[in-house]
Amino acid sequence: MIVRIMGEGQVVLADSHLAELNKLDDELLAEMESGDGPGFRATLQALLAAVREFGTPVPDDSLEPSELILPSPDATLEEVRDMLRDEGLIPG
Template sequence: MIVRIMGEGQVRLDDSHLPGLNELDDELLAEMENGDEAGFRRTLAALLDAVRSLGTPLPDDSLEPSELILPAPEATLDEVRAMLGEDGLFPADMPAGPR
């Protein structure tokens, strides 16, 4: 799957990493619902770091369509809320298994 981090670029991420990323996504969602700004910052950074480390960066001139768009590291709670679906940043119905 191709994932874009706003303001940074795209990475190719194997779907096998989705379960671990979904755990971070669930934690982020809970912190947002509780208004836990410090927890939100910490978990957003951990989620983006995980995507960066698990994914393979695509060249800057690549024009691949992104299947998932994640917020920039400096995004506010309100900006991330606007990006959320019912299941968080990672939809629950995303296919599992390598692509």
């Protein structure tokens, strides 16, 4: 799966990591619903760090269609809320 982090670029991410990322996504969704700004910020950073850790960067000169788009590290709670699907940022 190709994942884009807005403002950073793309990574190839194995489907085997989706379960772990979904746990962080669920936590992020709960923090957004409760209005927990500091928790939201920390979990967003943890989610993006996990994607960077597990993913393999796509070369800068290659532009592939992204199957998943994640917010930038400095995105606000409101900006992320606008990006959400029914299942959160990460499907599954």
